[in-house]
Amino acid sequence: MAGRAIAPGSSSPDPSARGTELAESALAGDRRALARLLTAVENRSPAAESALRLLHPLAGRAHLVGITGAPGSGKSTLVAALVAEVRRAGRTAAVVAVDPSWPISGGALLGDRVRMQAFAGDDGVFIRSMASRGHAGGLATTTTAAATVLDAAGFDLVLIETVGTGQSEVEVAAAADTTVVLEAPEMGDEIQAIKAGLLEVADVIAVNKGDRPGAQRTASQLRAMLAGVEVLVTTATTGEGVRELLAALDRRRAALPAIGGDGSRRARAAALVWALLGDRVRERLTGPEPGAETAAVLDAVAAHALDPYAAADRLMKALVTTGDDNPVGRP
C-alpha cells in the first residue's frame, strides 16, 4: 500500500487517484490529509470511494465507542475527560461529533469545545465534527465510513459523540461497537422518555454529575432496571470515575468476539453494503439506457397512475434485464 511514491503536495485531478493519495498520506500520519479525507467522506465525493477501498482492509482494530445522552448530561465534558484518560494511558483517541439536527458541516458546530483545546498540538488526539447534511438514513453509513478512516489511521479509540436526541442518535449508535449512554442524576420525568429510546442501545451507562445528590440512587435504579448493562457514576468536571469508565470500555472491548465474529460488526457491514448497492442500483437505472423508462415509471407513480409496488417490480425487471452487468464502466 505504502510502496507507491507520492509527490508531496500533489493533487491529482482524478478523484479516484486523489482519494488513494489522501488515504496514503493519512496513513503516513498527515493530519491535514486525514481531515480532507473525512470531508470527502462527509460529502460522499468520489475520492472517498477509492480511499475507503484502500483503508477498509486496514481497519478493524480500533474500539468504536458511541457516546450519547440527553442535553445537559455533560457529554462534551465527559468526552474531553475520557480522551485525557486515554492519553494518560499512552493510547490515542479520535472524536467524531455528529449533530443530526444540523444541516451544515464544520468545526464551529462544537460549541463549548474550548476544553478540547487542551489537546491542540497533540498528534495522539484528533477531533472532528460531522453534520448530517440532510442525508436521512445515510447518517449511519457516513459515520461508519468516517470511523473506518480513523480506525485505519491507527487511533486506538474512536469516540462517536452524538448531539441531541432522537432516531438519528439510535442510528449513529448502530455504527459503534459499544455505546455509552449518559444520564444526569434525577432529571425527572422528561428523561424517562429519552431513556426508553436510548437505554435500549446502551452497553454502558454513566450517571454523570456524580457529585450531585441522587447520583448513586439513580445508578442503583438503573442497575435494577437493566440487567447486563454496566452502570457507573462519573463526575466529568473533576475526572472522578473516568478511569473506571475507560476500564469498563476495555473490558467490553476484550469481550467482543474476534473481528468479524460479532453480530454488531456483521450488521454494520451489511448495512453499509446494502446502502452502497442501493446507490449502484439507482445509478444503473437512471443511466443512459434505462433512464427514460425509469423516469416514466416514477412519473406514473407521482401521478397516481401506477402503484409504487408495481413500479418497484417493473424497475427490478429492468435492472436484471439490462444484460451488460457493468454499464457504468466499473472495473
Add this chain to the structure above:
Amino acid sequence: MAGRAIAPGSSSPDPSARGTELAESALAGDRRALARLLTAVENRSPAAESALRLLHPLAGRAHLVGITGAPGSGKSTLVAALVAEVRRAGRTAAVVAVDPSWPISGGALLGDRVRMQAFAGDDGVFIRSMASRGHAGGLATTTTAAATVLDAAGFDLVLIETVGTGQSEVEVAAAADTTVVLEAPEMGDEIQAIKAGLLEVADVIAVNKGDRPGAQRTASQLRAMLAGVEVLVTTATTGEGVRELLAALDRRRAALPAIGGDGSRRARAAALVWALLGDRVRERLTGPEPGAETAAVLDAVAAHALDPYAAADRLMKALVTTGDDNPVGRP
C-alpha cells in the same frame, strides 16, 4: 373496487387478501378497518402491500400538511385548533402524529391529547399516532404510506405532526405537500439552532402564542429573513389566527401544480419506489439461490477481508445474473 362482496368481520388468513379486505372496508368508511390498516402499514406487514396497491391510484386529492416545531411551541394545541377550523368549514381532517424518538407504537404516546377528545365520535376526524420502531430512514416511507391510506380514505387534509426535533423531522416533512413550522415568540438563542434546520423546510411559519409580548416582532424578523415564506401569528389556545392559517394552507394547496406535476410529489414518489426496490433487491439476494454467496460476501466485509464497494459490485453482479427475474414468485 367496491364491487367485491366482503363478508362482515371476515378475516382471511392470506395477508394479501386480508390487506385488500381492509382497504375496501376502510374505503367504505369502516374506521376500525382504517385503524388496522394503518397498523399494518406501520408494521410493514404483508397486508399493507396489497392494500396500498389498491389505494395508491385513489389517493392524490388530499392536502398533506406537515406540522413541526420546537417543543413548547404549542404544536398539539394548534393542531387541535386547526382541526376544529377544518370541521367548521365542513371539511374533514386526519392527524398522523409521528414521534421519531420513540421506539414503541400506540395511542398512549400522544400525551396531552385530551383536547382531541372533543372530536370523539366525529367521523370527519381521524387521529393516529405512529412511532418509528427504529426504522431509521424508513420513517419517511412509512409516513408517506400512511398519508396515502388516509388520502384514499377521503380526508381533505392530512396533518402530519412531528414530535421533537432533529433529522427525522426533516425527513417526515419531506412526506408533506406543505410544511408548517411553529415558532414561539422570543425563545432565545437555543431556538436559533432549531430554526437553521427547520426553517429550510418551512412553507408557512406560524408564530404561535401570539398573545405573548414579542410575537409580532418575531414574525417581522422572520418575514425579513425569509422571502417567499408566509409568516402568520396564531394563538392556538384562543383560536386567534387559526382561520387565517387554514386560508394560507388553502392558497398554498391551490398553487400546487396539478397532481404529479410538482417536484415534491415526484421526489416523494421516487423515494418510496427506491425504498421498495431496495427491499426487493435484498429479498432476492438473501433468497434461497444466491443467499449463501451473499452471506459470505457480507461476512468478508465484516472481517475486513473485502472492502464494501467491491462487495456491492459483487452483489450487483449476482443480482443481474440470477437469470430468472422473479425468483420469489411475485405476479
